[in-house]
Amino acid sequence: MALPAPVAIVGLSCFVILLVEVLTVLFVSNSSGFKRIVADIDRTSKELERLASAGAASTTSAQKKRERALEVQLTYMSRDFFYYRMKQYAIMSVSLATMFYVLRTWYMGKSVAKLPFAPMFPFSRLAHQWLEKPGANDCSFMFLYVICNIGIKPNIAKLMGTQLPANVQKATDMQSMTSRFAKLTTGRGV
Template sequence: MLGDCLLIIAIAFGTALAGEGITWLLVYRSDHYKRLKADMDKKTKKLEKKKQEVGDTNDKNIKRKLEREEERLKATNRDMSMFKMKSMFAIGLAFTALLSTFNSIFEGRVVAKLPFYPIGFIQGLSHRNLIGEDMTDCSFIFLYILCTMTVRQNLQKILGFAPSRAMARQQSSPWAPPNSQMNYLR
């Protein structure tokens, strides 16, 4: 079981490294991406500086200018995301093939024991393709996903590909309500 765990961690590290390598080849080293990233950083810093200078003001002209700056920033972010999309699509196809291959290798094998009982909707993933009723048994797919999420985020930070904190703050979360729709509450 320990050997399987270490192998899965190595596979996750290898696939994350390969994914970042492909992304670097297709996206990060291009002049277009570098230009978009520099533009994004510049607009983000400019917007944050304006927000700090303005503070809480009731002047509608200033608020409109800030909203226009935010829209420009969102447009640049959208352009950057569209530019990255072709790389993400290629990586997704390649990793889907790899995942099905590795899944067939580890099918039916308990690769780890979980120190907890997973909640309902996660049990299907953590106990996938395993025989038995012990929900603390862990399948390949669950451990691989956990390792990949952890390794890839840290690898992006180490290699310098992760978005800056200022950019991350500006990017909207799919669960956060958009600001423009909530203006009527203010």
């Protein structure tokens, strides 16, 4: 007996997400270099926060030099961290693209579910992707697949403990890296 399409899509998505997390743990998170760089980024960002919270009024030139040195260290560590992040993205991309190909061959042009609502514009395009003459409430495999990845992946990452510490996430996000780099190149703010 074949599984209904929505159950198969959700089940396969969960399986692939779990597979990606296991492969990430095996090939990225368990390496000594990854653990070291995460610990170094965490320690450096905490020290930088401690210096910044001391206040701008009580900073001496030695503290400013120390803060600038920590900013430079954090910039280099963030760059090195992205080597491991790219390995994780490569594993995830190959797994999700393979899963997408399998689902596309099975469910191309077929409505896999009826939504209890009519999706609004940006989501309706995704919900009706590759459907021939879609109804207002029809759902393609693409919509269900994307929703599964958005909703399930963070929860599985939390359960498996593969989420990064908050300081590391904050220190390695693109916005803080660009602002830190801008501070270092212009010499302002420190």
